[in-house]
Each structure stands twice: as structure tokens, then as C-alpha cells.
Amino acid sequence: MNPRVVIIGAGPTGLTAAALLTRYGVECVVLERWGAVYPQPRAVHLDDEVYRILGRLGLAEDFAAVSWPCHGLRLLDPGLRVLAEFRRAPGDGRHGYPQANMFDQPDLERLLRSRLEAIGGITPRGDTEVTSITQNETGPVRVEVTDRVTGARETIHADYVLGCDGANSLARASIGAMMTDLRFDQRWLVVDVATRTDLGEWEGVHQVCNPQRAATYMRIGKTRYRWELRLLPGESGEDFRERDRLHPLIAPWTKHVPADELEIVRVAEYTFRAQIADRWRDRRVFLLGDAAHLTPPFIGQGMGAGLRDAANLAWKLAGVIGGTLPEDVLASYEAERKPHARAMVRMAVLIGKAMTEGGRFGDLIRKVVAPRLALVPALAAHVLDSETPALRRSILIERPRLRRTLAGHLCPNTVLDDGRRLDDVVAGRFAVVTALTPSEADRTAIQSCGAVLITAHRSGELDRWLRAGRTDAAIVRPDGTALRSSNSLSQLCRSLPRFTAAWI
Structure with a gap:
């Protein structure tokens, strides 16, 4: 097997890259270590710029059916009293889609897989472990894989390899790239709940600004809800596996719902980090998504950044492979995407610290600045504006x-x-x-x-x-x-x- 492009990882980033390349007629193979769509919820938000990428793939209507528009942001004090509320105007944004959208990641991955199959008849190769990636100066990239079920080994040669293989990326290690720490490291408990009973809460993100127990609540679907709660020193996710320990944390939002009507979908501990790879490319191997950057979730841009990577690189790669663009345009991928990703990571860190840290800075933002921003329509609109920074100068x-x-x-x-x-x-x-x-x-x-x-x-x-x-x-x-x-x-x-x- 010698495809033009090997994509490692069948998460949203890898699937989007594959679908875009396939639409341009570029032969791809997608390798995934899991046998099927990973069933647990992870990412839950994307904006209208990222929605637009799904629209280009013909998925706008399908995604609308599985997503839930978000009405804005409400900042709460530790007693859950409203400090400030930023309401998003109804209707679509400048790109033709709602500016904030909640969803369940497995639903999105299933849509992307179906679309990839419809476009090019491609199904990701599951249960396939990539064990090494090597390249010489002029020849194709050599990808060694092992079937996780049978143990069979195989060598695949490709013109290009896209490493969409997550935070523990083998592709990143293969090119000698290192993650640069942007100085944010917090442990959080993530709780996903399903219930047919409407909780009756405002249909926006609730951010509890509490340096002791910061928390976020949001509705992500017709029957799905998520809480993210900062863990205290000495606590771990295992401490809240039992319903009796977990329920007091989410009770302020579920007090009118009997506990037996709440299905606990997942309770997991996450460490929210801010990191970016020092290099995103070595010759014919590229890094995308979490392999290239890790973003705290406070502005909902983690998964979306990976789809932006895919949209930025796919058409350039297609042009180079098709002979209509010179190969040096590929240098524009890192030149454009890395500064943009770094800016978004830093913004997430700033917002996270303002919402969760103590001291005079946090108190000033929460008690003085935020309520006044909400009172000025132009400033409030800016808080909710989904437009991200312009890309930096490059050959393109x-x-x-x-x-x-x-x-x-x-x-x-x-x-x-x-x-x-x-x-x-x-x-x-x-x-x-x-x-x-x-x-x-x-x-x-x-x-x-x-x-x-x-x-x-x-x-x-x-x-x-x-x-x-x-x-x-x-x-x-x-x-x-x-x-x-x-x-x-x-x-x-x-x-x-x-x-x-x-x-x-």
C-alpha cells in the first residue's frame, strides 16, 4: 500500500483532514489504534468559524441535528449569584452558522466517518498501531504498523504523513519536536450526565468564579449536561465515582431532579495544560491537533484548533500533490497556524486564571471588571465575538x-x-x-x-x-x-x- 497521504489518528482532526484531502482527489489512508469511535465524550464546543469547515464538507445540516446552540456566558460568584451575564444575540453569525455550538464528540466523529465514506469510500483502519515513522532525504515516508488484533505487521510508504495522534503523539516524537509549556497546569473533574428531565437552567455556559472550587456548567444537548469542577489538593477523580460523593457537587443545578433520574455517563479527572510544540513539521511529516498544541477548555477552542489545522493544510497539500502549487508553500502551515494557536492558548490561560485564581488580580476581574463589561453593549458583544485573530504573514x-x-x-x-x-x-x-x-x-x-x-x-x-x-x-x-x-x-x-x- 502506497497512498499519497497517511493520516495517523481518526479523531475529529484526522477525519477532517482526510475528508478535505479526499474531496480534492488525494488518496489517503487513516490509521487508528481504536477499533471504532471512542465512545466517551470529550470536546463539547465549536464556533461558527469551525462550523464553517464542517459546512464545506456538506455536514452543516447533520451537525445542526446533533448540536445545541449556546446562548452566552454567565459569571457566578461562589454562592452562585450572577456577577455578569453576556447574552448572545439569536441567529447566525457572519459565516452563516450559530457562533457557539455544544455537542457530543462521538456524534461528530460518527458524522465525519460517514461523510468520509460517502466522499471517497474510505473507512479508517481501526485496531492499527503505528510503531515507527522514518524518512530519508528524498524518498517516501516509511510508516510501520501492527494490527492490534492479529499482531500482523505492515510497512506503508506515503508521500506525506499527518500526525493527528493526540497529546502523546508518536509523530511528534518521530520528528524530534518538544512541547513548550505555557505555564498552566490544573487538575479538574469532568462530569457528563444524561437525563430526560430538563434542568430548567439558563441555556448558556455557567462559570463559577471561585478560587477554591471553580466550576463550569453547560448543556450540551437535548438530554446531555456537563460539569467541570476544579479538584482541591488531595482530591482525585476516583474520590467521586460514587453517586453520594458526586451529587453534592452538581446539586445546585440538579436540586429539582431525583438522583435516580440522572444517568452518570462519565466521571473523569483531567489535567488542563497549555502547551505548544516547538516545531510542527519535519520535511514530509506534519503535526496537527493535540499533537501540536494543548489548550485549556475555558474558551472552547481545543478541538476547533485541530480542525483549523486541517483546513489550513489540506488544500495546500492537495495543490502540491496535484502540481499546481510549489512545495515551498507548505512552510506556510506552521508559519500561519502556530502563532494563531499560541494566541488562542494564551487567551484560554488568561481567562482561566481570571476565573479560577485568587489574589487581587482575580478579585478585580471578577468583582469589578466583568460586571461593568456586561453593562456596555459594545464591550459585551466583544466578549462573545467568535472572530479569532488574523493569520500572520507567510508566503500565502x-x-x-x-x-x-x-x-x-x-x-x-x-x-x-x-x-x-x-x-x-x-x-x-x-x-x-x-x-x-x-x-x-x-x-x-x-x-x-x-x-x-x-x-x-x-x-x-x-x-x-x-x-x-x-x-x-x-x-x-x-x-x-x-x-x-x-x-x-x-x-x-x-x-x-x-x-x-x-x-x-
Whole structure:
């Protein structure tokens, strides 16, 4: 077996990478040590930017059926009195989906597996343990695997390997990468409960700001609820396996529900860490997801960061394999994703410390700053805004140093004249978004590069996006990110990359 790409790990990151590559016609194999979808809940949140990636895979409606929109954030003091409440406006965000969405990770993984099978007839190879990854200077990557059921060994050669194999990544070890500690380490108890009885709580995230026993409560589905509670010194997850020990911790939210109507799905101890790999690539081996970064859960960006990795890398890899992009564009993956991931990890650490630590800093944030933020509509909206930082400069992001630009920012996934959204029309290609009238030469240049011309009508969402960047036109990459912007459409068209690998 000699596929173009081997993907190690069939979690959300690996499955998303495989589905995106398969849509571009790239032959993949996905290797997974577990025999089937891991049944325990883990990740529970993704935003509209990540939802948009699922939408590109044709999973928007299916995901909507298994997800639960989140109405905002409520900060509570140790007595569960409301310090501040940030309510999210109803409706979809700039990308056409709810800005905060709760779900059960096994449900998402099943959707991704079904979609991968439908796109390319690919089923992850379960019960397959990757034992080594080696590469020489010019040849393919050698992947040694062992069947965990039969013990049979096999060697797979691939042009590229994507290590989506989690926090204890063999792929990371194989390239000699190390995790850099961003100085956050807390032990928490994670409790998942199922009940058909509605708890009657506000449909947003409840964050208990308590330096002794910080806690988070959230509804993640029609019958599913989650609590995350910080463990005290000397406590462990084993201490709360029995219902009598666990129930007092969640009783403030379940006091009206008989204990026998609460099904304990899982009680587990987790150590929330903030770490990022010092390097994400060695020649033809790449790190994605938890193999490259670990994020505390306070802003709900852990799993989503992995899907962002997959969306960033897949189209570039497809272009290189298809011969329409030079191989040096692959250096842009780490250049773009690593600073973005680090910024999100640091934001999660900051929020976590503000919500859970004692001292003057924590008291100031909880008692003074947060309640006042909630009283100012513009500031409250900023707290809930799902927009993440722009990507840094790379070979595929042309950002001037001293002036405002759209480069690195996501283009809104707006509804166009024909009723379809931008992503549906662009269909995995480059696009030129412009408020200017293109010449025939411009149209020819765009068409010859395999790109799509998108007109930004006056006062429409795309026109507002362009004006916010003080520009008249922008090149938008297949992942929805602006490559560069200009007030000269002809100049922009001359710099348009040739990329013909449209969705199959």
C-alpha cells in the first residue's frame, strides 16, 4: 500500500483532514489504534468559524441535528449569584452558522466517518498501531504498523504523513519536536450526565468564579449536561465515582431532579495544560491537533484548533500533490497556524486564571471588571465575538507591516445573489472578491487560474468587509482566508495563484 497521504489518528482532526484531502482527489489512508469511535465524550464546543469547515464538507445540516446552540456566558460568584451575564444575540453569525455550538464528540466523529465514506469510500483502519515513522532525504515516508488484533505487521510508504495522534503523539516524537509549556497546569473533574428531565437552567455556559472550587456548567444537548469542577489538593477523580460523593457537587443545578433520574455517563479527572510544540513539521511529516498544541477548555477552542489545522493544510497539500502549487508553500502551515494557536492558548490561560485564581488580580476581574463589561453593549458583544485573530504573514498571506489589510482575515461566508453562500459557490478554489467592475482581461486571468469571481454589491456584507479593510478587492484562498488585498483589480489578478484542484 502506497497512498499519497497517511493520516495517523481518526479523531475529529484526522477525519477532517482526510475528508478535505479526499474531496480534492488525494488518496489517503487513516490509521487508528481504536477499533471504532471512542465512545466517551470529550470536546463539547465549536464556533461558527469551525462550523464553517464542517459546512464545506456538506455536514452543516447533520451537525445542526446533533448540536445545541449556546446562548452566552454567565459569571457566578461562589454562592452562585450572577456577577455578569453576556447574552448572545439569536441567529447566525457572519459565516452563516450559530457562533457557539455544544455537542457530543462521538456524534461528530460518527458524522465525519460517514461523510468520509460517502466522499471517497474510505473507512479508517481501526485496531492499527503505528510503531515507527522514518524518512530519508528524498524518498517516501516509511510508516510501520501492527494490527492490534492479529499482531500482523505492515510497512506503508506515503508521500506525506499527518500526525493527528493526540497529546502523546508518536509523530511528534518521530520528528524530534518538544512541547513548550505555557505555564498552566490544573487538575479538574469532568462530569457528563444524561437525563430526560430538563434542568430548567439558563441555556448558556455557567462559570463559577471561585478560587477554591471553580466550576463550569453547560448543556450540551437535548438530554446531555456537563460539569467541570476544579479538584482541591488531595482530591482525585476516583474520590467521586460514587453517586453520594458526586451529587453534592452538581446539586445546585440538579436540586429539582431525583438522583435516580440522572444517568452518570462519565466521571473523569483531567489535567488542563497549555502547551505548544516547538516545531510542527519535519520535511514530509506534519503535526496537527493535540499533537501540536494543548489548550485549556475555558474558551472552547481545543478541538476547533485541530480542525483549523486541517483546513489550513489540506488544500495546500492537495495543490502540491496535484502540481499546481510549489512545495515551498507548505512552510506556510506552521508559519500561519502556530502563532494563531499560541494566541488562542494564551487567551484560554488568561481567562482561566481570571476565573479560577485568587489574589487581587482575580478579585478585580471578577468583582469589578466583568460586571461593568456586561453593562456596555459594545464591550459585551466583544466578549462573545467568535472572530479569532488574523493569520500572520507567510508566503500565502501578504500583510503590509504599517497599514490595515484584510490579508490573514476570514472572508464572511455571506449569502450571494443566487441564494447560495460564498463557500458553496467557491467550492474549494481561490476567489477574487471585488467591488470593482472587472475588465475582460481581469475575467480571463481569473478564469485561467481556476478561480471564481465574486462581486461585492454596494452596502452588502462583502462590500462592508472590503471597506473595513480600506480596499476594493481581495484574493480569498480555498480555506476562506484573504491572501492579499488591493485597490487595483488588475494588479491583484496578476498575482493570483494557479490552483485547479476544485472539489471532486
